[in-house]
Every structure is written in C-alpha cells, then in structure tokens.
Amino acid sequence: MKQLPRNSYSADEAIGITINDLMFRNKVTRKRLAEVLGITSQAVSRKVLGQVGWSVQDLFTVADFFGLEVADLLPRKVNATKETPDSFSRTEGSGLVAGAGFEPTTSGL
Numbered sequence: 198m199k200q201l202p203r204n205s206y207s208a209d210e211a212i213g214i215t216i217n218d219l220m221f222r223n224k225v226t227r228k229r230l231a232e233v234l235g236i237t238s239q240a241v242s243r244k245v246l247g248q249v250g251w252s253v254q255d256l257f258t259v260a261d262f263f264g265l266e267v268a269d270l271l272p273r274k275v276n277a278t279k280e281t282p283d284s285f286s287r288t289e290g291s292g293l294v295a296g297a298g299f300e301p302t303t304s305g306l
Contacts, residue, residue, distance in 0.1 A: 210247030211272030212256070217245045219263050233262050 206214065220230060227245070231238040234255060243249040251259075260267045 206272070207247055208272055209244070209250050212251050212270055213245040213247045215270050215272070216259055219259075219265075220245075223263065230259070230262075234258055 216230075219225070220227070227238045227241045231241045234241065240249065244251055244255070256267050256270055260270055
C-alpha cells in the first residue's frame with residue numbers, strides 16, 4: 198500500500214507533529230516542555246496542535262533542549278508529481294510535511 202504524503206498541514210501543525218514525535222521518543226511530557234519554554238502545559242498543547250504559532254525563540258529553545266538544529270524541526274515542501282499534484286495550486290493544502298526522519302514505521306511491507 199502506497200503511503201500518501203501529508204500535504205494538508207499548516208507550518209505550525211507540521212512543526213507540532215515533529216515536536217510531538219520528539220517528545221514521545223524522548224519520554225518528555227508537555228509539562229516538562231512547558232517548563233523549558235516558560236509557558237503553561239495548555240499553551241504547549243495548543244502549539245503542538247497547531248492552534249498557536251511557534252516563535253523563532255521557541256524553535257531555538259526546543260532544538261537546544263533536544264540537541265538538534267532548528268532546521269530539523271522545520272517542515273519541508275512536498276514536490277509536485279503526477280500522483281501528488283502541487284498542493285499550492287489547491288486551496289485546501291499547504292504543501293508542508295513534518296521534518297524528515299519522523300515518518301511512522303510500517304510492518305510487513
């Protein structure tokens with residue numbers, strides 16, 4: 198089964214997906230990330246869901262906390278192909294996916 202690229206997320210949602218995955222992999226709670234960012238855990242939840250934007254300072258703080266480069270947190274644009282047309286030409290898609298290396302694993306394929 199062919200996995201379709203995620204191309205309907207906003208930049209903030211794609212960053213949230215990446216950070217949520219990092220939190221899961223490193224067993225970091227939203228409360229702990231909130232302490233690192235100096236905000237409430239509710240605010241972290243809203244950021245991870247893409248309801249509140251990530252500031253540049255947030256990204257530097259999170260990248261430093263996880264020992265990454267800021268670029269590792271940023272989404273990348275999906276290139277247009279015949280199977281996945283350029284989502285910028287469609288009103289519903291943003292053409293952004295979560296950072297590379299955070300794709301879910303599949304079994305038996």
